[in-house]
Amino acid sequence: MAIRMKTEVMLRATATCPSHSRSDIAIRDLEFAIDEPAERGGTNAGPTPTDTALAALIGCTNVIGHKCADRLGIDIGHLDISAKCAFDRRGVTLEEEIDVPFTRIELTVTSNGSASADDLTRLAAEVRKFCPLSKLFTGAGTEIVEIWQPAD
Structure with a gap:
């Protein structure tokens, strides 16, 4: 009998926030800090919340990229991923409400596998x-x- 995976799960995270800028996050058995740099009143104990969001996109692209590559039979080997983000800071500086703070993200994904450029276009x-x-x-x-x- 095949095991059927749940279609919806509950994701959980908790945090202790010892200062105005630092959040000590606990997810599963992992703990990490999200913090602001010293020049913005933080202790630089971890990435900022916005940096964390961009990093999450990179991590997700890697995981889903490998799952899709397996499904398509494409050899992508390991990936190098870089992201550049145009970020509208007017919201976080309380200057004005911003509907789209992350205005543009450029994601460059480089595969060291045998996948061709056409394979990578399909995969993307x-x-x-x-x-x-x-x-x-x-x-x-x-x-x-x-x-x-x-x-190369």
């Missing part, structure tokens, strides 16, 4: 369909420009 389209963080950003109005490329 699949990842866009299934990556929850990509969907979260694009649903909020962020323009995501992706470059999927084989390593």
